[in-house]
Amino acid sequence: MSNNKQQNKMKNKLKSLAESNAESLRSAFQMNDNSPQPNGIECPKCKEELMDSNPMMTLTSNPPQKNVHCPKCEYSGYRYC
Ligand SMILES: [Zn+2]
Numbered sequence: 433m434s435n436n437k438q439q440n441k442m443k444n445k446l447k448s449l450a451e452s453n454a455e456s457l458r459s460a461f462q463m464n465d466n467s468p469q470p471n472g473i474e475c476p477k478c479k480e481e482l483m484d485s486n487p488m489m490t491l492t493s494n495p496p497q498k499n500v501h502c503p504k505c506e507y508s509g510y511r512y513c
Contacts, residue, residue, distance in 0.1 A: 464488065468501070473511060475502040482507075 447455075468483040475482050485499035490513055501508040 468503075471500065471511070473500065475505060475507055476509075477507045478502060478505040480504040482511075484511075 466486050466488040468485050469487045470481050471484045473482045474480075480502055482500045482502050485501050485508070487498070489499070491497045491499070491510070496513045497510040498513055499508070500511050
């Protein structure tokens, strides 16, 4: 492979412990972020993208479901996980 040399160079670029800690904290925070997130599903009413209302919360039904809502037309419903 011709880009082996490049990879060796990259390896020498270590990040500081403080940087690494900051990154870990940031991703831990994002994992716990329960704010609405677009989920790539089309709204059945207005065809805009639906949002997961509480991405971290799964309803314990069978099968499990998540709350979804549409920010445009205020449609709300559920989707199976
Ligand atoms: Zn809609």
